[in-house]
Amino acid sequence: MAEAMRAHVAELLKGIDRYNPENLATLERYIAVQAMENAYDLEANLAVLKLYQFNPNYFQTTVTAQILLKALTNLPHTDLTLCKCLIEGVRLEEKPLTKIIELADLLESCQFKLFWRVLQEDPDIIVGIQGFEDSIRKFICHVVGITYQTIEKEHLAELLGGIPDAQTNQWISKYGWKIEENGQTVFVANQEENIKTKNITEKITFENVAQIMAR
Amino acid sequence: MYSEEFVEQGAAEFDPYAYYPSQSEYELHTGDPRQDLEYERQYQQSTYIVPEVIKNFLVYFQKCVHEQNLFEIQNAYENGFNKLTDRFFKNSAWPEAEIIAPVVGDDPVFLILYRELYYRHIYARVATGPTQEQRFESYYNYCNLFNYILSAESPVPLELPNQWLWDIIDEFIYQFQSFSQYRCKLGKKSEDEVEHLRRNPKIWNVHSVLNVLHSLVDKSNINRQLEVYTSGGDPDSVAGEFGRHSLYKMLGYFSLIGLLRLHSLLGDYYQALKVLENIDFNKKNMYSRVPACQITTYYYVGFAYMMMRRYQDSIRTFSNILLYIQRTKQMFQNKAQLYDQINKQNEQMYTLLAICLVLHPMRIDESVHTQLREKFGDRMLKMQKGDVLEFQNSFSFACPKFLSPCPPNYDATPANFHKEPFMQQLKVFMDEVTQQALLPTIRSYLKLYTTLTLSKLAAFMETSEEDLRNHLMCFKHKMKNVVWTGSCSGLEGEFQSASEVDFYIDQDMIHIADTKVARRYGDFFIRQIHKFEEVMKTLKP
Numbered sequence: 123m124a125e126a127m128r129a130h131v132a133e134l135l136k137g138i139d140r141y142n143p144e145n146l147a148t149l150e151r152y153i154a155v156q157a158m159e160n161a162y163d164l165e166a167n168l169a170v171l172k173l174y175q176f177n178p179n180y181f182q183t184t185v186t187a188q189i190l191l192k193a194l195t196n197l198p199h200t201d202l203t204l205c206k207c208l209i210e211g212v213r214l215e216e217k218p219l220t221k222i223i224e225l226a227d228l229l230e231s232c233q234f235k236l237f238w239r240v241l242q243e244d245p246d247i248i249v250g251i252q253g254f255e256d257s258i259r260k261f262i263c264h265v266v267g268i269t270y271q272t273i274e275k276e277h278l279a280e281l282l283g284g285i286p287d288a289q290t291n292q293w294i295s296k297y298g299w300k301i302e303e304n305g306q307t308v309f310v311a312n313q314e315e316n317i318k319t320k321n322i323t324e325k326i327t328f329e330n331v332a333q334i335m336a337r
Numbered sequence: 338m339y340s341e342e343f344v345e346q347g348a349a350e351f352d353p354y355a356y357y358p359s360q361s362e363y364e365l366h367t368g369d370p371r372q373d374l375e376y377e378r379q380y381q382q383s384t385y386i387v388p389e390v391i392k393n394f395l396v397y398f399q400k401c402v403h404e405q406n407l408f409e410i411q412n413a414y415e416n417g418f419n420k421l422t423d424r425f426f427k428n429s430a431w432p433e434a435e436i437i438a439p440v441v442g443d444d445p446v447f448l449i450l451y452r453e454l455y456y457r458h459i460y461a462r463v464a465t466g467p468t469q470e471q472r473f474e475s476y477y478n479y480c481n482l483f484n485y486i487l488s489a490e491s492p493v494p495l496e497l498p499n500q501w502l503w504d505i506i507d508e509f510i511y512q513f514q515s516f517s518q519y520r521c522k523l524g525k526k527s528e529d530e531v532e533h534l535r536r537n538p539k540i541w542n543v544h545s546v547l548n549v550l551h552s553l554v555d556k557s558n559i560n561r562q563l564e565v566y567t568s569g570g571d572p573d574s575v576a577g578e579f580g581r582h583s584l585y586k587m588l589g590y591f592s593l594i595g596l597l598r599l600h601s602l603l604g605d606y607y608q609a610l611k612v613l614e615n616i617d618f619n620k621k622n623m624y625s626r627v628p629a630c631q632i633t634t635y636y637y638v639g640f641a642y643m644m645m646r647r648y649q650d651s652i653r654t655f656s657n658i659l660l661y662i663q664r665t666k667q668m669f670q671n672k673a674q675l676y677d678q679i680n681k682q683n684e685q686m687y688t689l690l691a692i693c694l695v696l697h698p699m700r701i702d703e704s705v706h707t708q709l710r711e712k713f714g715d716r717m718l719k720m721q722k723g724d725v726l727e728f729q730n731s732f733s734f735a736c737p738k739f740l741s742p743c744p745p746n747y748d749a750t751p752a753n754f755h756k757e758p759f760m761q762q763l764k765v766f767m768d769e770v771t772q773q774a775l776l777p778t779i780r781s782y783l784k785l786y787t788t789l790t791l792s793k794l795a796a797f798m799e800t801s802e803e804d805l806r807n808h809l810m811c812f813k814h815k816m817k818n819v820v821w822t823g824s825c826s827g828l829e830g831e832f833q834s835a836s837e838v839d840f841y842i843d844q845d846m847i848h849i850a851d852t853k854v855a856r857r858y859g860d861f862f863i864r865q866i867h868k869f870e871e872v873m874k875t876l877k878p
């Protein structure tokens with residue numbers, strides 16, 4: 123259903139119509155659909171926040187919470203930052219928005235173990251957001267993928283939220299990582315290829331100086 | 338000494354714009370001390386005579402506008418008007434439109450244009466600024482102007498120089514900005530003024546401003562024109578009846594920049610960049626010949642990129658425009674107001690560039706880098722050491738004047754209500770800075786080694802190994818920004834890392850790679866040689 127609504131919503135957001143608060147009902151429904159079906163539409167979500175900004179009486183905390191959580195599923199993109207810029211400070215101090223911002227902060231500073239712990243304290247927050255945890259795990263694997271050449275499997279499992287072995291193996295194979303012979307370490311990528319000391323020296327081509335030399 | 342003509346035009350109550358008709362340009366003192374004192378008192382309350390030279394200028398100006406003689410209009414607009422301002426109206430308002438109306442035969446279009454200049458001048462030069470009444474009237478005048486342009490059945494017979502068209506859009510948004518901040522400061526307002534504000538929510542309403550900009554964009558088909566232009570085609574083929582006309586086309590283009598600015602002021606950086614998605618900044622385009630427009634564009638684009646944590650794009654944007662300003666500064670020497678404004682934006686952009694380079698060190702152009710080191714070296718050092726106050730101060734100085742789109746609650750507004758939008762953006766920025774707090778320290782340690790154990794680095798940083806792993810992941814995460822790779826829309830891009838210091842973790846060992854870039858001399862010498870040759874050419878007889 124999300125796909126079907128996408129085109130219709132895009133029409134609503136054209137030109138001056140995007141500021142029409144009468145569109146809010148449709149847009150809010152679209153966000154609920156995104157949450158249920160694990161779909162994502164940044165522009166529509168930002169448009170809703172902007173309508174709330176222009177019409178504070180229509181502000182809805184539940185919808186905003188959904189928008190922020192969906193933004194987190196798109197990490198490492200900075201969608202959550204864009205959302206924060208459109209929400210009044212005083213609103214962000216309401217529950218459950220404070221909790222969501224706290225979780226976001228932990229993710230941005232890569233404190234993944236703490237993130238899972240804090241989430242456990244209040245798991246109802248993400249009820250309704252289909253596939254939230256897996257999206258976060260995708261982000262965590264992305265960060266692991268750019269940081270590590272090899273990592274202890276136990277450590278990886280912790281970062282992914284203390285998941286059972288079978289699940290960890292699934293994530294490992296999903297990213298094409300290899301478990302070494304000792305069964306403990308995971309080979310992530312040959313980082314040596316990408317991360318080498320480089321010495322960039324200047325090359326002055328003949329064309330650059332030809333003009334000057336031809337005097 | 339009043340002639341009947343002037344008395345009719347509303348000099349019933351005390352009219353601060355009462356005029357004495359006179360043949361000479363300056364009313365000299367009469368010799369009678371009481372009269373002179375009276376004259377001086379009224380002169381101070383901005384009473385003045387309409388000199389012949391001004392009347393002549395206005396008639397000439399009107400003629401140019403009617404003849405659609407762009408060159409002469411530009412001359413009158415940039416030189417004539419400003420010279421007379423400096424001579425007669427340095428700190429006071431020009432005569433009200435009603436007063437000069439007979440001089441130009443009550444020409445409605447010219448009077449609208451005149452009023453545009455009149456109010457703009459008040460905002461700029463009159464020390465006390467516009468009164469509430471003047472703010473409202475200026476708004477009505479803009480409504481009249483845009484109605485005239487937009488509701489016409491066919492393109493209106495009007496040609497104005499691009500500089501003026503840009504100034505109209507720029508000032509329109511500036512006055513909206515000024516009003517939004519004005520209405521939040523309820524402390525010093527009288528009951529009447531507050532009541533008047535309460536009763537007129539439509540004046541300088543954000544929807545009206547958006548409506549004007551969007552209408553100008555739509556009417557001119559500027560987006561389609563830009564799309565076709567970028568792919569090498571002829572924009573006229575899609576311009577439509579109105580878009581082919583230079584007035585509409587340029588107003589359409591400038592409105593896009595206006596929207597960029599407006600969205601940035603409201604904190605919507607995504608939308609700010611989105612409205613520009615058909616403009617190719619790399620192509621030298623014919624739309625960008627107004628320097629003030631270029632500079633404003635790059636400022637807001639760079640700022641939006643910075644808030645989106647696209648530091649590489651931000652740094653590239655600022656470097657480009659700062660180089661441009663360096664090269665063209667000579668041109669603005671004789672236009673005082675423009676010069677000041679560009680100077681201010683220059684300083685702001687250097688500040689933002691400094692912030693971005695602290696958060697994301699990378700190589701930039703030599704001449705920009707030198708300037709930066711000279712002016713901002715200390716501040717950058719402080720920020721690198723984690724001085725939070727320095728970040729805040731720099732941000733406050735360089736950021737746009739953020740606004741709220743909603744009027745305040747006129748009955749109960751907290752004292753610093755007008756500052757809240759700014760505080761909101763500052764908080765988002767400082768959250769990001771806090772998350773990146775340890776990165777400079779890590780970077781400085783990494784620069785010293787090619788390999789380093791986790792335990793050793795943890796000891797240096799006086800933190801646990803587990804926390805260190807988190808910090809290192811954070812470093813990698815933050816250093817990988819979305820970077821624009823050449824497709825038209827500035828919003829697109831790929832994740833790239835341009836960090837000079839890079840590393841990976843293997844078991845419990847950190848392997849570090851440093852990118853050393855040798856100093857580039859070639860460009861600098863070639864440029865100097867060319868410059869020298871230019872000088873030689875001018876010296877030769």
